[in-house]
Amino acid sequence: MKRDVPRIPQATMKRLPLYYRFLQSFHNADHKRVSSQQLSEAMKIDSATIRRDFSHFGALGKKGYGYDVPHLLEFFRKTLDQDEAARVALIGVGSLGTAFVKYNFQKNHNTRIVVAFDTKAPLEGTIISDIPVFHSSVMLEKLKEYGIELVIFTLPSRAAQEVADLLVGSNVKGILNFTPVPISTPDEIRVHTIDLSVELQTLIYMIRNEI
Structure with a gap:
């Protein structure tokens, strides 16, 4: 059975595994939250591109706070079907x-x-x-x-x-x-x-x- 998933650009889809990988790194370093700028510096991707990519999935972060790392990691884990090999x-x-x-x-x-x-x-x-x-x-x-x-x-x-x-x-x-x-x-x-x-x-x- 197919899941209902948002239609997102192919370029965004290709970046999703990268987001997951870098979020794992932040999580392993015990970061509780991360900003788009921090992700941008770590991934060498423009922060505006990151925010635009994330916007396809709704409100994943909060203005002035950034993104909750455990929550975002769990979201991308499910999005990428990491539990299903x-x-x-x-x-x-x-x-x-x-x-x-x-x-x-x-x-x-x-x-x-x-x-x-x-x-x-x-x-x-x-x-x-x-x-x-x-x-x-x-x-x-x-x-x-x-x-x-x-x-x-x-x-x-x-x-x-x-x-x-x-x-x-x-x-x-x-x-x-x-x-x-x-x-x-x-x-x-x-x-x-x-x-x-x-x-x-x-x-x-x-x-x-x-x-």
Whole structure:
């Protein structure tokens, strides 16, 4: 059953996990309240942007007081479903995929890679960093068995669309795509693409132009 949630800009949604992370830091330092300016200085985000982001969720703070840290932390914990762990599958266990498997979102995350697939893995599976890795030919069967709704693509670019097509009709609702190619999917499968080369070029441009 879907919850009633406010419609907020995508840029704001991307900042929500950052707010949660920094609020945890303030909470761990025993801060009872925090101002938008304090958050701004810690996160390097304009305070007006923070106040605007928070305004999408109603009155989270009080003028002249700021924000109650435990209350705000609890609010974002529920908003981000931190109590409900997301089971993630990794598709493609090359260099980048192996790095993901070893990291595996260990602390302060509500996501965990529980299974992985690769064309070079044995059919019966193997274990890498405590994660079972199966051959891609049994992917659909195992995705259902493990209750997977989110997958990470770290596979070769040439195979990305083909694998995405295979996921149509499965329980997968989202793809975090680390390949540099655009992926076309039906509306019921969301795709978020992170092109590392584009991100790097953007950073280089900003450095050289002092943006």
